[in-house]
Amino acid sequence: AQSVSQHNHHVILSEAASLELGCNYSYGGTVNLFWYVQYPGQHLQLLLKYFSGDPLVKGIKGFEAEFIKSKFSFNLRKPSVQWSDTAEYFCAVSSENAGNMLTFGGGTRLMVKP
Amino acid sequence: DAGVIQSPRHEVTEMGQEVTLRCKPISGHNSLFWYRQTMMRGLELLIYFNNNVPIDDSGMPEDRFSAKMPNASFSTLKIQPSEPRDSAVYFCASSLWLTSNQPQHFGDGTRLSIL
Numbered sequence: 203a204q205s206v207s208q209h210n211h212h213v214i215l216s217e218a219a220s221l222e223l224g225c226n227y228s229y230g231g232t233v234n235l236f237w238y239v240q241y242p243g244q245h246l247q248l249l250l251k252y253f254s255g256d257p258l259v260k261g262i263k264g265f266e267a268e269f270i271k272s273k274f275s276f277n278l279r280k281p282s283v284q285w286s287d288t289a290e291y292f293c294a295v296s297s298e299n300a301g302n303m304l305t306f307g308g309g310t311r312l313m314v315k316p
Numbered sequence: 317d318a319g320v321i322q323s324p325r326h327e328v329t330e331m332g333q334e335v336t337l338r339c340k341p342i343s344g345h346n347s348l349f350w351y352r353q354t355m356m357r358g359l360e361l362l363i364y365f366n367n368n369v370p371i372d373d374s375g376m377p378e379d380r381f382s383a384k385m386p387n388a389s390f391s392t393l394k395i396q397p398s399e400p401r402d403s404a405v406y407f408c409a410s411s412l413w414l415t416s417n418q419p420q421h422f423g424d425g426t427r428l429s430i431l
Contacts, residue, residue, distance in 0.1 A: 234417040245407060245422040246359075253417040292359065302347055302413050303372065304420055308358050 204229035206295050208307035215283055216315050223278040223310050225267075225293030235276040236294040236304065237267055246292065252276065263287070285316045318342070320423035322408050328429045334396040337426045340389055341410030349409040349420060350383055350393050359407075365391065366413050398430045 207226045215221060227233060237249040250261025257269040267278045276293060293307040321340040329335060341348050349364040363373040368385045376383070380399070385391040395402055405427050409420040 236419060238422075245424050246409075247422070248419045251417070251419055296417070302366075302411055302418055302420075303349075303361070303364060306359050306361075 204233070204295055204297055204299075204305045206293050206305050206307035208291075208293055208310050210310045211308065212311045212313070214313045214315065217285055218282050219314075221278070221280040221283045221287070221312070223291055223293075223312070225276045225278065225307060226274050227276065227293075227295045227305075228274065229295065229297055231297055231299060234296045235267070235269060236296075237261065237265070237276075237278050238292045238294060238306075240290045240292065240309075242289065249278070249291075283312075283314050285314050288312060288314045320408055320410050320421055322406075322423035322426050324426060325424060326427045326429075328431065329398060330431050331399055332397045333430075334394065335398045335402075335428060335430075337393040337406050337408075337428070339391045339393070339408030339423060341391070341408070342421055343389070345410035345412050345421070346388065347411045347413040347418075347420075348385060348391050349411075350391070351407040351409065352404045353407060353425075354404045362393070400430045403428055403430050 205228045209224050235252040238246040239249045240246045250259050252259045252269045260266045265280050290309045290311050292309045294304040296304050323338045350362040352360045362375045363383045365385045383393045405425045407425045409422045411418045411420045
């Protein structure tokens with residue numbers, strides 16, 4: 203069975219600080235990886251996704267994530283956060299064995315102080 | 317393009333009452349997912365359908381919960397009887413079931429409060 207761990211439950215940063223949110227998954231086969239963002243009071247929206255190819259994936263709003271297969275990781279990064287990035291961030295994984303079912307991590311709440 | 321549409325957006329009812337949540341997936345999507353989100357448990361998958369057929373309902377908490385998908389454009393999640401611990405935000409999501417790399421698109425959710 204696949205699982206996803208997000209070790210940082212809460213992160214507080216000041217504007218312009220750099221961001222890195224950790225995501226580790228456990229599954230030995232081929233995986234597809236996703237980051238979703240949930241702004242306060244809203245639904246989950248796709249930030250970026252990785253299927254294959256270049257392990258450095260660029261998403262919307264200046265976010266990027268790097269797939270490191272040897273570390274089973276897919277960390278999310280942004281060089282300079284803004285107050286509007288305050289949200290909860292979810293890492294998710296799917297695999298061929300699980301069909302198109304996503305397994306979500308527990309989420310990381312990011313608060314950016316103006 | 318219309319996204320996933322859920323109704324109602326908010327529901328407040330007394331315990332013991334029947335609650336029905338509705339979802340219209342994105343046209344052309346053939347997979348539909350129901351999730352529940354709470355502060356304590358985070359995001360939980362309740363059940364999902366492929367081509368209107370329930371594939372995995374292991375996340376449905378109890379027999380009080382049931383879900384149906386009578387056609388490709390409509391699904392319901394029903395709680396009967398409802399209890400205060402069912403209070404949560406319920407999200408519906410849909411995707412195109414071709415391979416495992418299709419992202420899910422979420423609706424705005426139904427915020428359910430059971431008094």
